[in-house]
Amino acid sequence: MPAATIPEAANKLDPVVALEKQYLLQNYARYPLVLARGKGCYLYDTAGKRYLDLMAGIGVNALGHGHPRLMSVIRDQSRKMMHCSNLYYHEYQGRLAERIAKASGMDRVFFCNSGTEAMEGALKMIRAHGRRMNPDKFETVALYDSFHGRTFGALSITGQEKYRRDFEPMLPGARFVQRNDVTALEQTVNERTAGIVIELVQGEGGIHPLTTQFLRKARELADRYNALLVFDEIQCGVGRPGTYFAYQLNDPMIMPDVVTAAKPLACGIPLGFVASSESASTAIASGMHGTTFGGGPLACRMALEFFDVLDELLPNISQMGGYFRMRLTELMKRYSFIKEVRGVGLMIGVELEFPGKQIVLDAMEAGVLINCTHEFVLRALPPYIITEQDIDRAVRVLDKVFKKAKPPQE
Numbered sequence: 007m008p009a010a011t012i013p014e015a016a017n018k019l020d021p022v023v024a025l026e027k028q029y030l031l032q033n034y035a036r037y038p039l040v041l042a043r044g045k046g047c048y049l050y051d052t053a054g055k056r057y058l059d060l061m062a063g064i065g066v067n068a069l070g071h072g073h074p075r076l077m078s079v080i081r082d083q084s085r086k087m088m089h090c091s092n093l094y095y096h097e098y099q100g101r102l103a104e105r106i107a108k109a110s111g112m113d114r115v116f117f118c119n120s121g122t123e124a125m126e127g128a129l130k131m132i133r134a135h136g137r138r139m140n141p142d143k144f145e146t147v148a149l150y151d152s153f154h155g156r157t158f159g160a161l162s163i164t165g166q167e168k169y170r171r172d173f174e175p176m177l178p179g180a181r182f183v184q185r186n187d188v189t190a191l192e193q194t195v196n197e198r199t200a201g202i203v204i205e206l207v208q209g210e211g212g213i214h215p216l217t218t219q220f221l222r223k224a225r226e227l228a229d230r231y232n233a234l235l236v237f238d239e240i241q242c243g244v245g246r247p248g249t250y251f252a253y254q255l256n257d258p259m260i261m262p263d264v265v266t267a268a269k270p271l272a273c274g275i276p277l278g279f280v281a282s283s284e285s286a287s288t289a290i291a292s293g294m295h296g297t298t299f300g301g302g303p304l305a306c307r308m309a310l311e312f313f314d315v316l317d318e319l320l321p322n323i324s325q326m327g328g329y330f331r332m333r334l335t336e337l338m339k340r341y342s343f344i345k346e347v348r349g350v351g352l353m354i355g356v357e358l359e360f361p362g363k364q365i366v367l368d369a370m371e372a373g374v375l376i377n378c379t380h381e382f383v384l385r386a387l388p389p390y391i392i393t394e395q396d397i398d399r400a401v402r403v404l405d406k407v408f409k410k411a412k413p414p415q416e
């Protein structure tokens with residue numbers, strides 16, 4: 007059938023959904039949208055309808071879709087070598103590790119494939135660090151409302167019951183405190199603590215930046231008890247705050263011992279890392295950790311190209327982030343059901359008085375992709391190349407959607 011005769015995305019939706027329903031594990035609650043391609047900050051469905059992509063694949067497509075410099079890396083590297091394993095050297099891991107070390111202030115880097123795998127690496131570093139002092143020093147202090155991933159280690163320190171309860175028992179040794187509760191942190195960290203793990207801006211928890219005071223206390227306690235301070239920058243880091251990492255927004259900077267990152271790193275090719283100080287790195291010796299796919303030549307070259315572009319983009323991220331939050335704050339003045347607009351750089355949350363699911367669906371219908379986290383918080387993680395015009399368009403659409411929103415009756 008010629009493409010032009012397909013009238014609506016809906017016509018394509020049913021067979022795609024039916025096939026998935028029959029053959030896929032039913033673990034995702036997808037939005038009713040079948041995407042076909044993207045260009046810049048825009049995505050197109052199978053019927054050709056255009057959507058402004060404010061989600062960027064949950065923070066992955068940092069340079070939007072089809073960026074010419076990334077396309078050219080893929081073309082060139084796929085002809086040369088896609089994979090060679092970590093049995094051998096290739097040209098790009100060392101170069102990328104140097105780049106990350108310089109951007110983060112860390113000394114050594116381990117490459118993996120995803121956020122949760124980066125957290126597993128960090129947790130193994132925490133365990134090995136504690137164990138070499140004392141076998142009872144294995145506890146990890148993390149935060150309520152955090153999200154660190156779906157594998158068992160990362161899940162064990164994820165402070166949201168809904169993700170953990172079907173898989174209990176978790177790994178032993180996870181302790182939780184409320185974000186920004188300095189007293190609780192002080193009461194929980196002790197000589198059994200081997201690590202403190204913190205998202206600088208809680209993403210799945212509802213876009214909550216942590217206070218400088220809390221971070222400073224975490225650093226102080228990690229030093230006092232010889233525990234590793236780990237910053238999970240998987241969602242909030244690698245350019246999204248308008249700096250390379252969110253901890254660089256604090257003045258003076260509060261340095262971690264370990265940083266994890268993933269999402270935007272290779273702009274759609276899976277890649278994550280654990281970066282650590284020299285002293286934390288000594289916890290992992292040869293043979294103690296590894297991966298087959300992590301840090302392949304294609305992924306590393308993509309990330310090197312991304313860093314080159316990012317150097318010039320950082321000011322745009324801060325400016326556009328500020329502009330977007332300013333425009334959303336204007337909307338907040340007009341719609342009393344908007345409780346707060348918050349975030350850093352291009353990681354933005356709009357907290358509503360009611361669940362945001364219908365707003366997300368209405369915005370999608372009107373051609374803007376956002377999502378909702380922690381039930382009440384609309385979340386935008388747009389590509390770093392977003393412009394003022396794109397933001398104006400997003401705000402126009404959200405204004406229309408908010409206008410017809412019906413807050414549920416008491």
Ligand SMILES: Cc1ncc(COP(=O)(O)O)c(C=O)c1O
Binds near residue numbers: 064269
């Ligand atoms: C802060 C944070 N940590 C870890 C993860 C897990 O990353 P992945 O889904 O790549 O395993 C996520 C994913 O959303 C995240 O936001």
